[in-house]
Amino acid sequence: MIRQLVIASTLSALAAGNPITSSWFTDLSGQYARIYPTTAGQNAQAASTSWTHPTGAGQPTPTYAGVSEISSTSTDLYIRTSGLAFHIMGPWYLNAAKTNLFPNYPGNIAQSARFPLTPQIAPLPKPLTGLGAIGYFVDGVAMFDSRDAFAYSYSLGRDATPADGANRGDGIWNRDAYVNEAVTFDPANAHQAGATHHYHANPAGLRHLLGDSVTHTAATNTYTESPSGLHSPILAWTFDGLPVYGPYGYSSPLDSSSPVRRMISGYQKRDGSNGSTNLASTGRTTLPLWITRNEASRTNPLSTTQYGPPVSTTYTLGHYLEDYDYKGDRGLTLGTHFDLNEYNVRWCVTPEFPNGTWAYFSCIAENGTPVFPYNISRYYFATPSGANVNNLPADRTILFKGGPNAPPELDPPAVSSTSGDVTLTWSGVEGGTYRIERSDDLQQWKSLDDDARNNAGSFGSETDPARATTSPTQFYRSTLTSVAPFDSNGFDFTQPRFPTFTATFTSLPPLAQITSVTVGGVTATIIASSGNSLDLSFTDTPLPAGNYTATVNHTGGPTISSN
Helix, strand or coil, rough: CCECCCCCCCCCCCCCCCCCHHHCCCCCCCCCCCCCCCHHHHHHHCCCEEECCCCCCCEEECEEEEEEEEEEECCEEEEEEEECCCCCCCCCCCCCCCCCCCCCCCCCCCCCCEEECCCCCCCCCEEEEECCCCCEECCCEEEEEEEEEEEECCCCEEEECCHHCCCCCCCEEEEEEHHHHHHHHCCCCEEEECCCEEECCCCCCHHHHCCCEEEECCCCEEEEEEECCCCCCEEEEEECCEEECCEEEEEECCCCCEEECCCCCCCCCCCCCCCEEEHHHHHHCCCCHHHHHHHCCHHHHHHCHCCCCCCCCCCCCCCHHHHEEEEHHHHHCCCCECCCCCEEEEECCCCCCCCEEEEEEEEEECCCEEECCCCCEECEEEECCCCCCCCCCCCCCEEEEEECCCCCCCCCCECCCCCCCEEEECCCCCCEEEEEEEECCCEEEEEECEEEECCCCCCCCCCCHHHHHCCCCCEEEEEEEECCCCCCCCCCCCCCCCCCEEEECCCCCCHHEEEEEECCEEEEEEEECCCEEEEEEECCCCCCCCCCEEEEEEECCCCEECC
């Protein structure tokens, strides 16, 4: 006997295809973004779906996390994203003691972005990365480069700060974001510029969701590096169209049967090792070769007014990007002593590119601590023809719609051998209300009695002992009927309209002879019948409210119209 229908929440991934179209993380599409506003919320595991910072910024209305649309033309791929992660974000503080709240909370950035489908390797000098997004992680979160937007100012005799207004420093000794801002990162290694949530280095929260050798302890909201021996997945796509992988790749770049190991960065500190200049002894008076090779405007020798501050406890070695040397300039060999070139890429085979690709890799130490240059060097390896965009082309092909448009999908039912309970696992939209129906024959459908509302899923129950013997085979389906109010900025969404009404006829043929029912040119579903009346609903195409005539097509004669 089928006594109960229980529906849980899970979401399906985008179908496999071209890696730049199929690698976006859509498994949890339809889920609200959540944060821990403070450590108190984190300790209580009380995540918030809406939030307001003491400064007034934030996300006062719930909105959906991640990428809500993927589309393409013949030359480019496009995404829409809220810029908010699927894992619980936050909390963020300005100090290690976590007593001074970081001034920004994340918010829906309602951003669209373009990526080239065919990357073009750039000639020297390589293109500089800019401030702001230089690509997007596969969960729709922005990727920033390794800088924190400030540099040493010779005239100020210190690093520039936000308090200095337009003076961001001289742009010669550029501050390393991870070294200088990591105290403001949340446990997943992310924080905000304004409302824009972003990663500079090792996106631990995303890697955990992707199964990339990271475990998460919910009670403490901590992420731990746990190597699995598997090749890392694609974590992001940069605006030059190249993928960014996690830290683990094949030890032999062109041999997919070789052991998987952590990729070794091509950079070292300028500490005197391997013949490098020891900045602690000489001072910051010269630039490394990888800088002068790629930027014609930055040359050695530096003038006195271009010097950086002496290495000290305040300006530790590694405080600036220019504190690093490329190992290839220090007599070490790419492929022997290190894996990634000065642009943090290598030509290699991967699970997604069995014939080879240029790819960036996220650099970490054995314990998961980010390692310079983190995800991408100061330069793109290919031409960055992608960018944030304000408009999407009308002729694009839609490949995926998620967020409030996430399609419900039901897995095969699981039937308990003892209780007879049927459990359905299915996808759904958080804040959505669904109609759950069952059928014996896929022609007539009966709505379950309960109001089907339960976050990202729905439920219903019905007790009907006779069905176990008269109709042992049952079919179930769900239909989104409404979505709770949410921050819809940036989403291509229209509230569904699926009215249900009764059509009355002078006479009706037997149900077995009815082949279809249409209302206003839209195919209707027969929910139930009683005498010469049919209860009708619409599952595939919404029908605006109005007065309509229902038409019955059947095998016993001409069509019949409702009264």
